[in-house]
Amino acid sequence: MKYRIIALDIDGTLLNDQYEVTEATIRSIERIHRAGTQIVLCTGRSPENSIPIMNKLGLEGVLITHNGAVTVQTPGFQVLHQFSFPIGKVEPLIRFCREQEVHFDVNDAEHLYVERAGEEEAAMYEKYMVRPVVTADVLQLRQPMVKLTVFGSEERMDEVERQWLESGLPEGLVMIRSGVHFIDVMLEGVSKGTALEKLAEQLQVGREAILAMGNYYNDIDMIEFAGLGVAMDNSPDAVKEAADLVAPSNNEDGVSRILQDFCV
Incomplete structure (x- = not known):
């Protein structure tokens, strides 16, 4: 089967635990890209800190x-489509974070905004190659937002997740655990999988011609949509159960090995 689209998660999938793309992975991606397959990075990251990774791979596209x-x-930076909401939509969650001293940021299509960032938060942003815009009160921002993210220890995020499940989110919003230390809040119905499906329709590519690889809960619907859905060995069990097969981990060149086996 010649796959026309390869959808790749970044953190925990394309990158190893040192946040590196290995040479073996770069060579495999270059080979299948030259053969005409479109590589689509599908990530919880913003364009700011995902476009440099695409550049490192020598790719252009979506x-x-x-x-x-x-x-x-x-x-360049051309927004093809976005699913956004006014900042007031997440005001109750922002006030919760302020009262409970939970770190949060809000994102528009291009920028990430914070009200504060201590040493731990600053180190996290640096690791992910993000330059936050510090603003005194994010509720005064007027541009449409696409995501609210909260960050903290695994135990703290477990507790926030529990409280928000019990109290409920504002109507039309959903949350997803995008990492051990992160919870994302977005519009209901928005996901990597729905965005990939929309892109496939625009490119007139059937799902059977799509291979998707990921490692966390926010990758499940993308994995399930693809003709061949692959979970990394470093994935939680629920992600592996959603996949057609399990690849070696992100520290074992799992992406490269799957591309070699199924796309070369």
């Missing part, structure tokens, strides 16, 4: 960012 909320075209 990226699905913010867990499906923003799809952009490179080179």
Whole structure:
């Protein structure tokens, strides 16, 4: 089967635990890209810190960012579509975070905004190659937002998730655990999978011609939509159960090995 689209999650999938793309993975991607297959990075990251990874791979084209909320075209920065909401939509959640001293940020299509960032948060943003815009009160922002993210220890995020499940989110919003230390809140119905499906329709590519690889809960619907859905060995069990097969981990060149087996 010649896959026409390869959809790749970034963190925990394309990148190893040192946040590197290995040379073996770069060579495999270059080979199948030259053969005419489109590589689409599908990530919870913003365009700001995912486009540099695409550049490192020597690719141009489409990226699905913010867990499906923003799809952009490179080179440059052209927003193809976005799913956004006014900042007031998440005001109750922001006030919760302020009262409970839970770190949060809000994102529009291009930028990430914070009210504060301590040493731990600053180190996290640096690791993910993000330059937050510090603003005194994010509720005064007027541009449409695509995502609210909260960050903290696994135990703290477990507790926030529990409280928000019990109290309920504002109507029309959903939350997803995009990492052990992160919870994302977006519009209901927005996901990597729905964005990938929309892109496939635009490109007139059937799902059977799509291979998708990921490692976390925010990758499940993308994995389930693809003709061949692959979970990394470093995935939680629920992600593996949703996949057609399990690849070696992100520290074992899992992406490269799957591409070699199914796309070369």
